[in-house]
Amino acid sequence: MANVSPSHGKGEPWSQDQAFLSSLVHELKAPLATIEGSALLCRKWLDLGKLDALAFGEALDRIIRQSNRIREVIEGLRFLHTPANLRWETLDLAVVIQETLEEFASELKNKRIDVSVRDSVPNPKVRGEGILIKTVLRNLVKNALEAMADHQKELPKLEIRVSSPDDTVELAVQDNGTGMSIEIMKGLFEPYRTTKAWGSGVGLALCRKIVLAHNGRIWAKSRAGRGTTFFVSLPRVGEKENERRTSSGRRPRR
Ligand SMILES: Nc1ncnc2c1ncn2[C@@H]1O[C@H](COP(=O)(O)OP(=O)(O)OP(=O)(O)O)[C@@H](O)[C@H]1O
Numbered sequence: 001m002a003n004v005s006p007s008h009g010k011g012e013p014w015s016q017d018q019a020f021l022s023s024l025v026h027e028l029k030a031p032l033a034t035i036e037g038s039a040l041l042c043r044k045w046l047d048l049g050k051l052d053a054l055a056f057g058e059a060l061d062r063i064i065r066q067s068n069r070i071r072e073v074i075e076g077l078r079f080l081h082t083p084a085n086l087r088w089e090t091l092d093l094a095v096v097i098q099e100t101l102e103e104f105a106s107e108l109k110n111k112r113i114d115v116s117v118r119d120s121v122p123n124p125k126v127r128g129e130g131i132l133i134k135t136v137l138r139n140l141v142k143n144a145l146e147a148m149a150d151h152q153k154e155l156p157k158l159e160i161r162v163s164s165p166d167d168t169v170e171l172a173v174q175d176n177g178t179g180m181s182i183e184i185m186k187g188l189f190e191p192y193r194t195t196k197a198w199g200s201g202v203g204l205a206l207c208r209k210i211v212l213a214h215n216g217r218i219w220a221k222s223r224a225g226r227g228t229t230f231f232v233s234l235p236r237v238g239e240k241e242n243e244r245r246t247s248s249g250r251r252p253r254r
Pocket residue numbers: 001023026139143144147175177178179180184188193194195196198199200201202203204205227228
C-alpha cells in the first residue's frame with residue numbers, strides 16, 4: 001500500500017473518464033456474474049425437468065437482488081457526476097444494513113468472514129434516499145472485504161455497529177484488514193485516489209458526497225497492519241417526528 005496516486009497499474013494516471021468507466025465495470029461485474037450463473041442454473045433445471053421450487057425461488061431472488069444492486073450502482077455513479085435532488089424518505093438503518101449484507105452473502109460465506117452487527121439503537125431511523133445510503137454502506141463493506149483479502153494473518157472480522165450519540169445515528173464499519181498509513185489517510189475522500197491495481201478511487205469520494213448531501217459526517221480511524229473503522233453520522237429522526245411524517249401521509253417508501 002505505498003502508492004496513493006491515481007493509477008491503473010500502467011504508470012499513467014487515470015483520466016476521470018477512464019476512472020469512471022473502470023469503476024462502472026468493476027462494480028457491475030460481480031452482480032452480472034451472479035445473475036448469469038443463477039439464470040443458467042434455472043435453465044439447466046428446466047431442461048433436465050428437475051424443478052425444485054425452493055432452489056428455483058432462491059435463484060430468482062438472487063437475480064432480483066443483484067438486478068437491484070446494478071440499478072443502485074448506476075444511481076450512485078449518476079449522483080457523483082450529476083448531483084440531483086434527493087428523494088427523501090424515512091429509513092431504518094437496521095434494514096439498510098441487513099439488505100446490504102444480503103448482497104454480499106455468498107462472498108462473506110465463501111471467504112469465511114466473521115460478521116457481526118451490533119445494534120444498540122431500537123429504531124435507528126434517518127431521513128434520506130435509501131439507494132444512496134445503501135451505496136455508502138456497500139462501498140464501506142466492499143473496501144473492508146478488499147482490505148481483509150490483502151491481509152490474511154488473522155481470521156477476517158467485519159463488525160457493523162449502530163449507536164445514537166446525541167441526536168444522531170452513528171454507523172461504524174470495522175475490519176481487521178491492512179489498515180492505512182498516514183499518507184493514505186491524507187486526502188482519503190478525494191476522488192480518483194486508489195492503492196488498488198483495479199480500483200478507481202471513486203468509492204469514498206462518492207460516500208462523502210452522499211453523506212454531506214444528507215447533512216451528515218464521515219470519517220475514519222485506522223492503524224496500519226491492524227485494521228480500519230469508518231464512521232458515518234446522520235441526523236436521527238425522533239419518534240415524534242417520525243409519527244408526524246407518517247401520519248401526514250408521507251409514508252416511508254420501501
Ligand atoms: N477499509 C479499508 N482498509 C484499508 N484501506 C482502505 C479501506 N478503505 C479504503 N481504503 C484505502 O482508500 C483508498 C480509496 O478507497 P476508495 O473506496 O475511494 O477507492 P478504491 O476502493 O481504491 O476503488 P473503488 O472503490 O472506486 O473501486 C483505497 O484504495 C485504499 O487504499
